[in-house]
Amino acid sequence: MQELMTEADPLTFYGATLRSRLLLGTARYPSPAILADAIRASGCEIVTVSLRREAGGSRAGESFWGLIRDLGARVLPNTAGCRTAKEAIATAQMAREVFETDWIKLEVIGEEDTLQPDVFGLVEAAKALVADGFKVFPYTTDDLVVAEKLLDAGCKVLMPWAAPIGSGRGVNNTFALRALRAHFPETPLVVDAGLGAPSHAVTVMEMGYDAVLLNTAVSRAGDPVAMARAFGLAAEAGRLAFRAKPMTPRDMAEPSTPVIGRPFEDML
Numbered sequence: 001m002q003e004l005m006t007e008a009d010p011l012t013f014y015g016a017t018l019r020s021r022l023l024l025g026t027a028r029y030p031s032p033a034i035l036a037d038a039i040r041a042s043g044c045e046i047v048t049v050s051l052r053r054e055a056g057g058s059r060a061g062e063s064f065w066g067l068i069r070d071l072g073a074r075v076l077p078n079t080a081g082c083r084t085a086k087e088a089i090a091t092a093q094m095a096r097e098v099f100e101t102d103w104i105k106l107e108v109i110g111e112e113d114t115l116q117p118d119v120f121g122l123v124e125a126a127k128a129l130v131a132d133g134f135k136v137f138p139y140t141t142d143d144l145v146v147a148e149k150l151l152d153a154g155c156k157v158l159m160p161w162a163a164p165i166g167s168g169r170g171v172n173n174t175f176a177l178r179a180l181r182a183h184f185p186e187t188p189l190v191v192d193a194g195l196g197a198p199s200h201a202v203t204v205m206e207m208g209y210d211a212v213l214l215n216t217a218v219s220r221a222g223d224p225v226a227m228a229r230a231f232g233l234a235a236e237a238g239r240l241a242f243r244a245k246p247m248t249p250r251d252m253a254e255p256s257t258p259v260i261g262r263p264f265e266d267m268l
């Protein structure tokens, strides 16, 4: 089924075609072995890695890097922990050296309680990084105007939040996420952060989002490997449901039992 879906419904980021619609973070797992098993169980093909946490040159960094390489997952380095555009740009440049990729998940955090992106710094850093040849995946809010500025800056993928990082709340603002999807039908949109349960992933995938990125809901689950699998299936189920065009909800009942002599809708 996976292969059929890929042919009929490919997901493309900056020219790279993917089968899985789940991206996973790699932080705060109970052990490297559980992280590796979770990635395998999920089927995800892209993992995001913080340069700050996984310093490539250190011994721990080397073994972590080896583990990711053995899994065959593509690395999307991130600028987690950066508070200014300048810091994020410098971190992205180091990540390009360490991880040998021009992909960067751009985070510029502007507020401590919510870890909300500083959207001004984000746009500034995105412009500079695109000009420097990076393929930028900006972690942003669900604001339409900011999304427009990021696209103008040259980003070809957007990653709006569902809720604050690590909160596990699911979608805080359904209207805003729907509006974003409707405004940018051709742009790959990935919901990143705040998803707490597979049902949250299904919800955004059913809205037409292209993929989901998450970390805490898997790494802090009682059984991260099983939860990773559940999220992989949820992303796929939500996508299938979106493509199958869900029915429109009604206020009143409508009998679902076939009427005698008219077993199918298109038979008169």
Ligand SMILES: CC(=O)[C@@H](O)[C@H](O)COP(=O)(O)O
Pocket: 024, 025, 026, 027, 048, 078, 080, 139, 164, 165, 166, 167, 168, 192, 193, 194, 195, 213, 214, 215, 216, 217
């Ligand atoms: C790992 C990573 O990139 C996080 O910054 C990301 O935003 C995930 O957030 P959750 O931990 O809420 O899933």
